[in-house]
Amino acid sequence: MDRLTQLQDTLDDLLTQMYASLNYIQQKHPYGDFPDQPSQAEPPAPAPSTTKALTNGDAATAKAEPNGNVKVKEEKKEEDKKADKADGAPTHIPDQPDIFESTMREMARSLILQEQKAEILINSMPGIGHNEENQMARMSALMEELKQVEGERAKAEVDRQKMVDTLGEVIVSVQRVR
Template identity: 50%
Template sequence: MADKLTQLQDALDNQLTLMYAAMNYIQTRQPYSAIPGQPNQAPDPAPLPTPDTVAAPQSAVSQLTNGDTSEQQPNGPSQPPPQPAEEVAADGRPRTPPPERPEVFNRAMRDMARDLVLQEQQIEILINHLPGLGNSEESQVMRMRELEAELREVEAERARAEEEKERMVDMLGEVIGKVKRIP
């Protein structure tokens, strides 16, 4: 398991990815708005898909985590999912997808907002579990000195145990050398 700072960085990266995806979706798929007193010039929206022609929609978080909702991978994959190649219009500019119907767009906006809030809550949890929060710099320095002293003691104990082991191996070698094989 990664340390808390790596988990926090991964969570922040996913938050930025979700934000970018939401902004891109809003920019490219928002439905046309009617201007009061003006004729509606919006193109006819695409027909709504039937349930048997479309698989169940996935939220942005489930796409980022490849559908894995276990606690083993809370921050999703290390790389974003592959994006389809953009189509190009006859004039060479990228073709944008048609606007969504308002009810589809609003449902997607709610899903994206929920995903962003959940990711933000995960970031808050990670921040609250960072070591050192609530301690002054002096207390942290003092704690580091205590840990260094404890580390020196443990290292000295390890060195003594290593010497004891070497002495025991030498003694065992002498005992084995003195034992004669009985024919």
């Protein structure tokens, strides 16, 4: 794979990582605490009660397991599902602050490494650090070298064809001798 394609793939990966990082930050950031302001965080949800879930027949179904326990499966009503996705965005469920911070550090480290890969590829590109005249002279020299190598290849092709013809004649003469 050539360097330009590697650079393009690296930049595509970098942009994908950036998008994923921004998406994670948007969806998982913990709520900030501001002095003298009410908290934006949702209160912790109460533990589901099996008796309440069993009495509400249209919102839950109960299934008895072989070990005797009752497993409750919550089912959302159709209007609840529509309300959750009214604007098309998923609801915000924040991560714990320590988990969020460690994930942010990991994503930042990954972004820095990807950026460094791109920088290394850019610096290894031919022509970096050379002016236009030097690059044109180098291209002319390479074109002359290419013409010379192409001439050698054509000569080798002629020699190969001569050898194939000679070999064919030897094979035919060996068959006649028998």
